[in-house]
Amino acid sequence: MDFLVIQALTGLASASSLFLVASGLSLIFGVTRIVNFAHGSLFMLGAYIAWTLTDALGWADHAGPLGFWGGVLASALMVAALGALIEIVILRRIYHAPPLFPLLATFGLALMIEDLVRLIWGPEDLLGPRAPGLDGAVTILGQKLPSYDLALIALGPLVLGGLWLLLHRTHWGVLVRAATQDRAMVGALGVNQARLFTGVFALGTFLAALGGAVQIPREAVHHALDMQIIVEAFVIVVIGGLGNVAGAFLAAVLVAELNAFGILLFPRIGLVLLFLVMAVVLVLRPHGLLGRPESEPRAAVAPTVDPWRPTGPTGWAVGLALAGGLALLPLVADAYVLSVATEILIFALFAASLHLMMGVGGMVSFGHAAFFGLGAYGAALATLGWGAPMAVGLVTGPLLALAGAAVAGWLCVRLSGVYLAMLTLAFAQIVWSVVFQWQDVTGGDNGLLGMWPDRWASDPAVFFWLTLGLCGGAIALTRHIAFSPMGYALRACRDSVRRAEAIGLDRARAQWVGFVLAGGLAGLAGALFAYLKGSVFPDVLGIPVSVDALVMVLLGGLGSLTGPLVGAVAYKTLAIVVSSWTDHWPLILGALIVGLVIAAPDGLTGLAHRLAAAGRHGRRAGRS
Amino acid sequence: MSLEIRALSAWHGRARILHDLTVSVAAGEAVALLGRNGAGKTTTLSAIMGLIPHVRGTALFNGVPILGLPPHRVARLGLGYVPEDRRVFSDLTVDENLAVGRQPPRPGVPAWTPERLLTLFPNLAALRRRRGGQMSGGEQQMLTIARTLMGNPSLVLLDEPSEGLAPRIVDQMIQALRAMKADGVGLLLSEQNLIVARHLCDRALVIEKGHLVHHGPLADLDSNPAIRDATLAP
Ligand SMILES: Nc1ncnc2c1ncn2[C@@H]1O[C@H](COP(=O)(O)OP(=O)(O)O)[C@@H](O)[C@H]1O
Ligand SMILES: [Mg+2]
Numbered sequence: 001m002d003f004l005v006i007q008a009l010t011g012l013a014s015a016s017s018l019f020l021v022a023s024g025l026s027l028i029f030g031v032t033r034i035v036n037f038a039h040g041s042l043f044m045l046g047a048y049i050a051w052t053l054t055d056a057l058g059w060a061d062h063a064g065p066l067g068f069w070g071g072v073l074a075s076a077l078m079v080a081a082l083g084a085l086i087e088i089v090i091l092r093r094i095y096h097a098p099p100l101f102p103l104l105a106t107f108g109l110a111l112m113i114e115d116l117v118r119l120i121w122g123p124e125d126l127l128g129p130r131a132p133g134l135d136g137a138v139t140i141l142g143q144k145l146p147s148y149d150l151a152l153i154a155l156g157p158l159v160l161g162g163l164w165l166l167l168h169r170t171h172w173g174v175l176v177r178a179a180t181q182d183r184a185m186v187g188a189l190g191v192n193q194a195r196l197f198t199g200v201f202a203l204g205t206f207l208a209a210l211g212g213a214v215q216i217p218r219e220a221v222h223h224a225l226d227m228q229i230i231v232e233a234f235v236i237v238v239i240g241g242l243g244n245v246a247g248a249f250l251a252a253v254l255v256a257e258l259n260a261f262g263i264l265l266f267p268r269i270g271l272v273l274l275f276l277v278m279a280v281v282l283v284l285r286p287h288g289l290l291g292r293p294e295s296e297p298r299a300a301v302a303p304t305v306d307p308w309r310p311t312g313p314t315g316w317a318v319g320l321a322l323a324g325g326l327a328l329l330p331l332v333a334d335a336y337v338l339s340v341a342t343e344i345l346i347f348a349l350f351a352a353s354l355h356l357m358m359g360v361g362g363m364v365s366f367g368h369a370a371f372f373g374l375g376a377y378g379a380a381l382a383t384l385g386w387g388a389p390m391a392v393g394l395v396t397g398p399l400l401a402l403a404g405a406a407v408a409g410w411l412c413v414r415l416s417g418v419y420l421a422m423l424t425l426a427f428a429q430i431v432w433s434v435v436f437q438w439q440d441v442t443g444g445d446n447g448l449l450g451m452w453p454d455r456w457a458s459d460p461a462v463f464f465w466l467t468l469g470l471c472g473g474a475i476a477l478t479r480h481i482a483f484s485p486m487g488y489a490l491r492a493c494r495d496s497v498r499r500a501e502a503i504g505l506d507r508a509r510a511q512w513v514g515f516v517l518a519g520g521l522a523g524l525a526g527a528l529f530a531y532l533k534g535s536v537f538p539d540v541l542g543i544p545v546s547v548d549a550l551v552m553v554l555l556g557g558l559g560s561l562t563g564p565l566v567g568a569v570a571y572k573t574l575a576i577v578v579s580s581w582t583d584h585w586p587l588i589l590g591a592l593i594v595g596l597v598i599a600a601p602d603g604l605t606g607l608a609h610r611l612a613a614a615g616r617h618g619r620r621a622g623r624s
Numbered sequence: 625m626s627l628e629i630r631a632l633s634a635w636h637g638r639a640r641i642l643h644d645l646t647v648s649v650a651a652g653e654a655v656a657l658l659g660r661n662g663a664g665k666t667t668t669l670s671a672i673m674g675l676i677p678h679v680r681g682t683a684l685f686n687g688v689p690i691l692g693l694p695p696h697r698v699a700r701l702g703l704g705y706v707p708e709d710r711r712v713f714s715d716l717t718v719d720e721n722l723a724v725g726r727q728p729p730r731p732g733v734p735a736w737t738p739e740r741l742l743t744l745f746p747n748l749a750a751l752r753r754r755r756g757g758q759m760s761g762g763e764q765q766m767l768t769i770a771r772t773l774m775g776n777p778s779l780v781l782l783d784e785p786s787e788g789l790a791p792r793i794v795d796q797m798i799q800a801l802r803a804m805k806a807d808g809v810g811l812l813l814s815e816q817n818l819i820v821a822r823h824l825c826d827r828a829l830v831i832e833k834g835h836l837v838h839h840g841p842l843a844d845l846d847s848n849p850a851i852r853d854a855t856l857a858p
Contacts, residue, residue: 096677171723178713178724185711188673189725190699190775292715 002141004261009140011260012253013149013218016156019252020211021229022236023163023245024204030180030243031200034091035418037106039208040230041113042079046209047221048117050075051126054216060129068131076210083205087198090594095197097601100364104554105597107547110226111590117223119584128216135217148217155214159207160249167245176200180243231425231543235274238422239281241291250289272433275426279411282423286415308561310483323472330461338460342467342532344572346525349471351552351564353521356478359558360487361514362494363412364421367428368549370408371519373541374401375526377435377442380536383451385441390454394470394527401523402516404431409515413508416497425546432541447537451530467528474521479561481517490514555596557603566604626651626779626810627672627703632681632691634664634671641667642834644681647812649779654811656821656828656842658856664834665814666708669781673705674698685779702730704777708784708814710768714757718748721756721767725774733778734807741770744800762793769800779810786820798823816857818845830855 025039050072054060059067086109094102134151137144167173179186179196187193212225236255240247255274262273287293311319329341354368378400379393388396408427412420435442442448457463481487489510492500501507530536539545548571556567574592579585600607627649634642641664649655659665671679674695683691690698699705713721722738729735742749745766751759756767765785772780782801786794801824805811815821821828821842828845830838832855838845845852 171726174716174720174723178716178720181713181715182711184675184695185707185713186724187695188675188699188705188707189771190696190727191724192696193694 002143005141006143006145007260007264008257009145009153010149011257012156013152014259015253015256016152016159017211017215018229018232018236018256019156019249020159020207020214022233022240022248022252023159024207024211025233026237026240026243026245026248027176027200027207028204029237029418031176031183032091032095032102032197033183034102034106035100035421036204037103037230038086038109038113039106039204039233040226040228041110041117042083042205043208043212043229043233044117044221044223044225045082045113046075046079046212047128047216047225048121048126048212049078049209050213051128051216051221052121055126055129060132064132065134068129072210072213075213076206079209080202080206083209084198084202086205087201090598091201092194092197093598094601097597100558101554101597101601101603104551105594107551108590108593108597110230111586111593113590114223114226115584115587115590119587121221121223123223125220125222127220128218131217146218152214152218156249156252159210160245163245172199227543231429232274234422234425235278237288238419239278239288241288242418244288244290244292247288247290272430275429275433279423279426279430282415282419282426283411286419288419308482311479319476323468326468327465330464335460338464339532340576342460342464343529344569345464345467345471346528346532347548347552347572348565348568349474349528350522350525350549351556351568352475352478353518353525354549355553355556355558355561355564356481356521357515357518358553359561359563360478360482360494361490361511361518363511363515364417365424365546366421366543366550367408367424367426367546368518368522369541369543369545370424370428370431371401371405371522372526372529372545372549373428373435373536373538374404374431374519375523376530376536376540377448377526378523379527379530380448380451381441384448390457390531393451393531394524397527397530398520398523401526402520405516405519405523406512409512409519412515413511425543428541428543428546432538435541436538442538445538447535449535451536452534453531457531463532467532470524470528474524475565478521481514482561486510486513551593555593555603557605559602560605563603563605566608570604626653627683627685627812629672629683630681632668632671632683633679634667634676635678636667636676640834642671645831645834645836647829647836649810649812651778652805652808652810653827654805654813654825656818656825657812657814657831658816658818658821658828658845659814659831660816660855660857663831663855665831666783667834668831669705669783669812669814670707672698672781673703699775699777700727702733702776702778704772704775704780706768706772706780706782706785708787710761710764712756712759712764712767712771715755717755718752718759718767721771722774725771727775730776730778733776734809735776736773738774741773744773744803745770745796747796762789762796765789765793765797766800769797773804773809777809779812780804782811782813784814784816786815794820818842818852818856 021043025036028034028036053071053075054068059071063070090105091102094105131148134148136147138147138150167177175186175191175196183193232255236248236251239254240251258274258277266273281289330338333341350372354365357363357365375397379397382388382393382396383390408424412423415423436444452458453463457466489505492505493507493510497507526540552567552571553564555571556563556565574589578588582588629645629647631644631646632642633640633644645668657665657668667676670676672683674693679691681691682689685701685703688701690701713724719738747763748766748770751763756764759767785797798820805824811824813821813825825842828839828842829836830851837855838851
């Protein structure tokens with residue numbers, strides 16, 4: 001019993017730091033509509049800089065409590081200034097880009113910051129100083145609790161109160177709340193949105209960095225903190241209700257206590273519990289605990305300005321010529337190049353399947369790896385478990401993914417926008433945990449090894465042709481779907497749910513079917529991937545794979561059916577080429593992504609269109 | 625001359641919605657912008673406010689070119705905007721909604737305070753702590769006009785303020801708009817019919833499919849039923 005009280009208090013102490021991060025993320029999302037992937041990186045930076053100030057520079061030793069807290073605050077302020085700079089230099093240029101596109105920029109930033117942190121502070125874990133004056137413990141019910149934890153428990157409500165006063169009792173706060181509801185209207189009333197956004201971004205960043213800085217006496221600082229915290233922060237923001245600070249507080253307490261007790265009750269599935277709770281909350285309350293439906297629901301994906309046209313004779317000719325050209329590749333390429341090319345083809349299909357869900361269906365997924373991974377495991381289990389030939393595995397894989405997508409889709413189509421995206425992430429994490437824990441069947445962390453293609457396809461050239469045929473066919477199918485009645489229904493729901501339902505479309509059903517098809521196609525990609533690599537590990541279900549898919553689709557351009565293919569080829573090639581040059585490929589890749597986002601907010605295909613249009617214009621001008 | 629627009633064209637995506645409109649509103653004048661649903665009234669007003677990215681033409685407000693300026697700069701020059709779907713901030717109270725619209729006083733323009741506005745819109749006076757989302761459509765319409773006036777505009781663009789309101793509420797609103805006009809605030813009022821315009825406006829512009837098809841004194845429309853019936857809702 002006493003132990004449980006202490007456990008609860010420890011949970012509350014963690015909740016404070018989580019709340020700081022999540023409230024910052026929530027404020028930023030509420031006003032700017034940016035899903036800030038770099039938020040965890042700014043948290044991490046706050047922790048590192050605070051460590052340098054208080055520990056490496058010895059402020060905590062020389063100046064006692066003042067030095068420690070001064071260092072914590074100075075670190076948060078420095079990172080907040082960096083946040084403002086990021087907003088002014090990068091994000092401000094892309095607010096008019098399609099929604100979600102800024103996500104790509106923040107992802108690039110996250111890559112860069114992680115690599116820079118490793119460059120500056122090295123790869124080792126850093127142990128933080130103890131907080132002077134709070135390094136003892138208090139005894140509660142016969143159990144010891146660090147005094148610092150008590151201080152943190154007080155900090156959470158304190159910050160919540162401060163934020164409440166700021167948002168409700170100051171003119172700036174009223175503007176922030178107004179902009180959270182309708183930022184265009186705030187602008188039309190004479191408020192400089194750019195300034196408001198910079199302020200909010202700086203405040204949100206300050207909170208993230210403060211959350212990181214206050215953690216250093218409790219937890220070692222390391223460079224994987226960013227991804228760890230961003231996932232938890234997203235979960236909290238979504239459970240609490242996007243843009244709602246009080247909701248973030250409630251959810252932070254809930255999540256921290258779940259972490260504290262989940263480990264005791266279900267040591268093996270603590271993480272699953274977290275995502276299960278989120279899934280339940282979202283199904284019961286689609287806008288989070290304290291969130292409100294948006295007064296004017298916005299499409300998560302901007303309607304395409306240029307209408308899509310079915311592939312005409314020229315399109316087919318180009319597509320077939322491309323496939324034919326690719327089919328000649330084995331004549332000139334060696335085994336390594338062939339395996340890289342095969343992988344790129346697989347990821348092109350993976351991206352195309354995500355585009356079917358996002359670009360055609362308007363359903364943003366942060367967890368598309370779930371279906372890729374289910375496809376891989378479905379194939380591996382058939383091959384290794386039953387000794388079935390590859391042809392069977394290439395069916396069971398996609399079937400397992402279809403089944404998974406049928407379940408996930410059934411839940412997901414009840415939601416929309418970022419909430420839907422988070423539920424897909426939750427689903428992927430749950431599948432990941434199940435695979436990770438269910439060692440007897442999946443091999444857990446050790447994975448499943450030795451599933452090579454059947455002998456007839458073991459030659460890299462044959463496997464390449466097989467992949468080319470299957471992926472090419474599947475990609476053609478996604479195009480076909482986009483122009484089928486079902487594709488029109490999906491696109492109608494994407495552009496305006498209200499109008500689509502008004503003309504009698506069954507939105508939930510259309511979106512569910514689209515979701516399931518997209519999942520099945522991702523499963524085919526996953527099954528091929530498993531045979532290509534000869535093994536499957538839980539990584540294929542991980543967040544990085546989902547993020548890769550998202551980056552490929554956004555990079556290529558959501559507004560075009562060719563986009564995902566271009567994005568997949570560009571991103572995969574870049575990743576492979578840059579990582580063969582240098583260890584610091586995340587830094588370079590991140591910088592390239594950020595640069596690209598600024599130069600081409602409509603993706604690579606959009607850039608190509610604009611260049612082509614400028615070329616035509618130039619020629620016309622030259623002639624006259 | 626307060627607002628002077630020449631050859632205004634605007635695009636939504638690739639679709640050209642407005643074709644070389646010419647609009648002018650003198651200081652303190654009330655002009656009606658008439659046309660059926662889909663004629664391009666909302667597009668015209670939002671293009672003037674800087675809310676539409678793809679526009680062409682010139683627009684001078686008190687001599688300052690405003691086309692291409694961001695909306696907040698246009699608003700700060702004294703051009704107020706009341707959008708068609710009202711867009712009150714539903715989580716904010718009446719007082720907070722008014723606070724969002726607040727701008728410094730402007731020389732030569734009436735300076736509004738919440739107290740003065742509440743005498744103009746008496747039914748808001750009892751609701752100052754009510755959230756925008758908990759108000760009736762009529763109350764929301766009054767609030768959105770009051771909110772825009774908090775910016776002390778010299779000209780207000782009003783987009784179909786009577787849409788969906790009960791006749792009694794429309795009458796109240798007309799009273800308020802008249803008082804506002806009497807204070808010297810100009811009006812560019814978009815409507816599908818003549819009901820509100822008759823009480824406030826002297827001149828009318830009629831647009832159809834983005835083209836200006838008629839302009840002149842409001843009375844012309846009554847003496848010219850062919851144009852009136854072809855271009856306006858009954
Ligand atoms: N966001 C938009 N995207 C594409 N077309 C639009 C958009 N908004 C309006 N339109 C089109 O522009 C035309 C004029 O619309 P609008 O200015 O709203 O007319 P009104 O306000 O007179 O009813 C209509 O044909 C409408 O379909
Ligand atoms: Mg309109």
